Amino acid sequence: MELGLVGLGKMGGNMRERLRRGGHTVVGFDRDPDISDVASLEEMVEQLSAPRVVWVMVPAGEVTHAVIRDLGELLAEGDIVIDGGNSRWTDDEQHAAELAERNIGFVDCGVSGGVWGLENGYALMAGGSKEDIAVVQPIFDTLKPPGEFGWVHAGSVGAGHLSKMVHNGIEYAIMQAYAEGYELLEAVDAVDNVTEVFRSWREGTVIRSWLLDLLVAALDETPHLEGIRGYAEDSGEGRWTVEAAIQHAVPAPAIAASLFARFSSRQDNSPSMKAVAAMRNQFGGHAMRTDAPPTTDDTHD
Numbered sequence: 415m416e417l418g419l420v421g422l423g424k425m426g427g428n429m430r431e432r433l434r435r436g437g438h439t440v441v442g443f444d445r446d447p448d449i450s451d452v453a454s455l456e457e458m459v460e461q462l463s464a465p466r467v468v469w470v471m472v473p474a475g476e477v478t479h480a481v482i483r484d485l486g487e488l489l490a491e492g493d494i495v496i497d498g499g500n501s502r503w504t505d506d507e508q509h510a511a512e513l514a515e516r517n518i519g520f521v522d523c524g525v526s527g528g529v530w531g532l533e534n535g536y537a538l539m540a541g542g543s544k545e546d547i548a549v550v551q552p553i554f555d556t557l558k559p560p561g562e563f564g565w566v567h568a569g570s571v572g573a574g575h576l577s578k579m580v581h582n583g584i585e586y587a588i589m590q591a592y593a594e595g596y597e598l599l600e601a602v603d604a605v606d607n608v609t610e611v612f613r614s615w616r617e618g619t620v621i622r623s624w625l626l627d628l629l630v631a632a633l634d635e636t637p638h639l640e641g642i643r644g645y646a647e648d649s650g651e652g653r654w655t656v657e658a659a660i661q662h663a664v665p666a667p668a669i670a671a672s673l674f675a676r677f678s679s680r681q682d683n684s685p686s687m688k689a690v691a692a693m694r695n696q697f698g699g700h701a702m703r704t705d706a707p708p709t710t711d712d713t714h715d
């Protein structure tokens with residue numbers, strides 16, 4: 415089928431390629447003219463025949479709001495917009511309502527698989543009406559992994575992004591556990607080769623997983639993670655997971671701790687630990703270190 419695809423970065427670019435390999439006609443638009451098929455969103459819409467389906471794969475938040483708003487003005491009754499970015503699930507209702515004013519359908523679709531999706535397929539978690547999902551099903555069938563699993567119609571609008579949000583919260587916690595295990599094995603310094611221990615876990619163990627495979631791949635490239643700064647960004651999903659857990663009084667200590675560990679990673683000299691050191695000094699006369707923290711190069715290389 416025909417598809418308009420907005421956003422041709424790390425995800426959208428590979429999705430365009432996978433869809434074309436699967437026999438679909440994709441008209442891609444990106445604000446970067448070097449990777450775009452067309453010069454404007456208007457031109458992309460003009461090249462599609464009705465009923466048009468447009469997949470949005472741009473950064474979540476303001477950029478996604480703006481693209482969906484613009485599409486609402488360019489598309490017409492019977493067309494469908496799919497938001498495949500990591501949008502906050504609570505934004506979906508508003509996007510669906512804006513488009514519904516012009517009888518344009520909306521599907522939210524959490525996507526997992528990263529840059530590997532081109533070859534392995536993308537796991538898809540969709541929210542929307544049965545009717546809209548049926549129209550876009552051929553696109554899902556090509557993007558999804560070849561096996562039995564890897565795609566779900568999770569529920570009505572919002573359910574896809576809610577599922578992806580929780581997926582990413584779990585992703586944070588799993589990564590944090592592997593990372594702590596890595597640091598501990600390195601610190602104890604009793605195994606000959608930490609990478610080989612992790613590699614051995616890839617088969618047969620209770621903790622084998624794709625994230626473990628990826629950590630081994632990273633350790634193969636840099637056995638002691640040399641040159642990588644111990645600094646981790648986050649792009650929202652972990653925070654929203656913790657906020658939802660608080661809102662629903664669901665205990666989520668592992669996910670919350672893994673989110674806060676990322677915040678800690680961004681501090682060279684922790685203000686809270688300065689306060690702890692100062693209080694220990696006040697009550698117990700315990701010595702405080704007043705030397706400047708090591709430079710970034712000393713710490714991380």
Ligand SMILES: NC(=O)C1=CN([C@@H]2O[C@H](COP(=O)(O)OP(=O)(O)OC[C@H]3O[C@@H](n4cnc5c(N)ncnc54)[C@H](O)[C@@H]3O)[C@@H](O)[C@H]2O)C=CC1
Pocket residue numbers: 420421422423424425426443444445446471472473474477481498499500501525526527528529649
């Ligand atoms: N990288 C990943 O592993 C995954 C990313 N996502 C989500 O997919 C979306 C895209 O992510 P990436 O491809 O990694 O980001 P990216 O930064 O590589 O690509 C985003 C693309 O959108 C384009 N763009 C930005 N504003 C635009 C506009 N107004 N009109 C047209 N194009 C515009 C940029 O030029 C860029 O090419 C995000 O919502 C992200 O959270 C979802 C699953 C996995």
Ligand SMILES: O=C(CO)[C@H](O)[C@H](O)COP(=O)(O)O
Pocket residue numbers: 500525526527528582585647648649650651652
């Ligand atoms: O959705 C993803 C993987 O499943 C993206 O890679 C996302 O960017 C990961 O989240 P964060 O940037 O917060 O680490």
